[in-house]
């Protein structure tokens with residue numbers, strides 16, 4: 298146990314590259330406003346163009362698409378777990394860091410060290426998640442190419458960039474929460490892609506809703522910090538954080554009521570076999 302802990306701590310926190318990582322605007326990969334603007338514009342325009350282009354093309358067979366989808370989902374599930382563990386260990390293994398630092402960096406915080414390394418990996422992982430949209434389009438699963446989906450994928454990249462650029466105090470907590478949710482979500486997607494439909498789809502949605510409630514409440518809790526003599530770094534971006542979490546909360550409540558409102562869809566939560574047994 299102790300060996301596993303020290304090995305993990307070395308590879309996820311104390312490795313010289315991670316320990317000495319510095320997020321420098323204009324030098325670190327993807328660290329400019331220009332880069333984010335281009336990436337998000339390309340994502341939105343490619344989504345729009347491909348959505349219309351594939352209609353007239355023959356469908357990619359599920360024999361090709363399913364293995365790619367499962368590998369993509371598996372990688373994101375594993376990466377989410379690594380990011381959550383990396384971020385937690387960055388806090389718990391640092392004797393100079395107490396829990397309050399995970400929601401309140403001091404104003405003079407330097408964007409250095411393991412927490413900012415995992416923040417950068419998390420930010421870039423949001424670009425990798427654009428692959429979800431591509432897979433949906435290639436599979437011609439257009440009803441899943443919802444406003445919620447595209448809005449989420451485009452906005453979250455900008456949000457993560459602002460976390461790093463403004464050294465936003467709440468990002469470690471938000472990173473761990475979202476990574477844990479994504480372990481479950483990509484685990485669910487992976488199982489779907491390998492042909493098993495788990496009975497806990499509704500649980501995934503509700504876990505996501507809890508995450509957005511938490512993010513919204515946390516942003517609100519930081520408002521006084523912004524107004525009255527702030528001692529925490531980057532809290533002015535809580536407006537963005539609050540709006541992001543609030544809007545996704547509304548969209549996910551809508552998704553939940555549309556998808557699980559009737560008896561048939563409740564079977565997603567309690568599979569038929571379970572109901573029969575009971």
Ligand SMILES: CC(C)(COP(=O)(O)OP(=O)(O)OC[C@H]1O[C@@H](n2cnc3c(N)ncnc32)[C@H](O)[C@@H]1OP(=O)(O)O)[C@@H](O)C(=O)NCCC(=O)NCCSC(=O)CC(=O)O
Pocket residue numbers: 366367369370428429430432433436438441445446449475478479482485486487489490498499501502503505552
């Ligand atoms: C249970 C959910 C996670 C997903 O709901 P869906 O209705 O989209 O799910 P579903 O049951 O149709 O998914 C099964 C289908 O997804 C395919 N699939 C598998 N892996 C995938 C991947 N990485 N990207 C896109 N699709 C994928 C499977 O092959 C299967 O296709 P087939 O059916 O052909 O066999 C839900 O809670 C949700 O998030 N809904 C919003 C829609 C969305 O886009 N969510 C992800 C981004 S939002 C997000 O990420 C928020 C957050 O941060 O938590």
